[in-house]
Amino acid sequence: MSDTPVDSAPAPATPAVELNGVWKIFNEGLPTEVIALQDVSVDVGYGEFIALIGPSGCGKSTLLRVIADLTHPTRGEATVAGLSAAAAREQQRYGMAFQQAALFDWRTVRRNVELPLELQGVPRAARARRAMELLTMVGLADFANHRPWELSGGMQQRVAIARALAVDPPLLLMDEPFGALDEMTRERMQNELLRIRGETGKSVVFVTHSIPEAVYLADRVVVMSARPGRITAVIPVDLPERGEQTREDERFFVAVTRVREALRSGEPTEVGRSRVGEV
Amino acid sequence: MSPRLSLIWPPILVGCAALAIWQGVVVGFGIKPFLLPAPSLIATNVVDNAGVIREAAVYTATTALLGLLIGIIAAILAGLLASRFIVVKRLVTPLAAGLAAVPIIALTPIFNNMFDITSRTPRVLVTAIIVFFPVFENVTRGLTQVPTAQLELMRSLNAAPATIARLVRIPNALSFFLTGLKVAAPLAVIAALVAEYFGGPQQGLGARIASSAANTAYGRAWAYVVAAIIVGLFFYLMVLLLERLARPWTGRARAT
Numbered sequence: 001m002s003d004t005p006v007d008s009a010p011a012p013a014t015p016a017v018e019l020n021g022v023w024k025i026f027n028e029g030l031p032t033e034v035i036a037l038q039d040v041s042v043d044v045g046y047g048e049f050i051a052l053i054g055p056s057g058c059g060k061s062t063l064l065r066v067i068a069d070l071t072h073p074t075r076g077e078a079t080v081a082g083l084s085a086a087a088a089r090e091q092q093r094y095g096m097a098f099q100q101a102a103l104f105d106w107r108t109v110r111r112n113v114e115l116p117l118e119l120q121g122v123p124r125a126a127r128a129r130r131a132m133e134l135l136t137m138v139g140l141a142d143f144a145n146h147r148p149w150e151l152s153g154g155m156q157q158r159v160a161i162a163r164a165l166a167v168d169p170p171l172l173l174m175d176e177p178f179g180a181l182d183e184m185t186r187e188r189m190q191n192e193l194l195r196i197r198g199e200t201g202k203s204v205v206f207v208t209h210s211i212p213e214a215v216y217l218a219d220r221v222v223v224m225s226a227r228p229g230r231i232t233a234v235i236p237v238d239l240p241e242r243g244e245q246t247r248e249d250e251r252f253f254v255a256v257t258r259v260r261e262a263l264r265s266g267e268p269t270e271v272g273r274s275r276v277g278e279v
Numbered sequence: 280m281s282p283r284l285s286l287i288w289p290p291i292l293v294g295c296a297a298l299a300i301w302q303g304v305v306v307g308f309g310i311k312p313f314l315l316p317a318p319s320l321i322a323t324n325v326v327d328n329a330g331v332i333r334e335a336a337v338y339t340a341t342t343a344l345l346g347l348l349i350g351i352i353a354a355i356l357a358g359l360l361a362s363r364f365i366v367v368k369r370l371v372t373p374l375a376a377g378l379a380a381v382p383i384i385a386l387t388p389i390f391n392n393m394f395d396i397t398s399r400t401p402r403v404l405v406t407a408i409i410v411f412f413p414v415f416e417n418v419t420r421g422l423t424q425v426p427t428a429q430l431e432l433m434r435s436l437n438a439a440p441a442t443i444a445r446l447v448r449i450p451n452a453l454s455f456f457l458t459g460l461k462v463a464a465p466l467a468v469i470a471a472l473v474a475e476y477f478g479g480p481q482q483g484l485g486a487r488i489a490s491s492a493a494n495t496a497y498g499r500a501w502a503y504v505v506a507a508i509i510v511g512l513f514f515y516l517m518v519l520l521l522e523r524l525a526r527p528w529t530g531r532a533r534a535t
Contacts, residue, residue: 065431068435069435070431070434070435089434089435089437090437092436092437094435096431096432096435098428098431098432099428100426100428102426102428102429102431102432104429104446104447104450105528105529105530106450106453106527106528106529115436115446116436119436119437119438119442147527147530148530149530150530173435
């Protein structure tokens, strides 16, 4: 599971994620054709935290799925650490977390975290040890033998994050993982994620539709707009060490405003018409 | 303990009251036993024929259990195939629905001719067919209706379809299977009982009810009916017990 520890690897020449002219067109050539992604190119550096933000239907989840090799781009290509997306998935070079924690009720919390290791044929004792390590990191060691449905939503998400880290992948792909949580839990989870990322040095691609969340977490915010889904702005966030005081920092508000304006300017001018066909 | 008792007492009380009213009405209005026998008459018959009733109940329960097991195994195998191959699903679903709609009274005489009428076989087959549909329907649903995020997760983990079936689809189908079984188990008892009305061995509950009624022994016929109810309830309770035992695996489905 840790045959290539991130910190001991030589500084790679290729970015953690590279998207090159990616198009995703559903029902191409048919009257129902939808351009989900239009010529998207973006790089994610090693150890960088990228937030993808945009209105529903802007293709941000599709983009994440292209990186994860859960869907194929119509044109263009995605590479993860220099590997094709397919090879990266086969070699487990990323871990993924979803809005629904997607835990399995018939497994204990620990066995849920063990799942990726189990699929890789890691011996029982080794994977149990690794799972306990991760559960300790997310503060849930005491709940190892509970069932997922006995846990709160925030706790379930922490288990899902622990599971995404199980094979120690250099990259985390997260699709609105805190979208279903209440505001208080959400902010706590954001701090938790930043701490885990600080401890593990992972690169992260994080899909969200919350502007403060994107600004608080990310080194760069990639702003997308809908129909066709495309990147309209990439906003670097220059904030000191994040902490609770960051949320009240002047620079935080400035960045929030910049992202909000970028989102607005990405909207088509006829707002009324853009609503038609909203999925 | 006391909240449990407070759950148990009301139905018992209502049941006793209903029996008392029933007894009162039959005695009071002098209703003949062929219309409605008094509870006291049924009770006397249950006691007098206890040995035969127990044997008949065991016979019919065995038929129902065998049919239930065969139906379950067939339905699970068909469900696995149907969830894997859409062609099988399109082929089996209407067939199973059609077969489930064929009345037992039509099916039994045919099977009696096709198989040895003196054996249990035709009855077991009729029961298995009745059991098949609700179990197949639910198992197929449980194997296919897996939350999208769980499937995407498994694909992101590079899991092969067979692995996804073993680790996700089959455990996901467990609570659906139990729902199907809850319908199928009492149905199995009814099917096993009714199948006895069309000739063959006479030691089952269905055959005993028919022959007692034909001999105008209505009290005895109703004593067998009481046994049939108890067998049906027993099957249902067994499913509830299974559900309780499966709780660690089906937790959320039960909790909500």
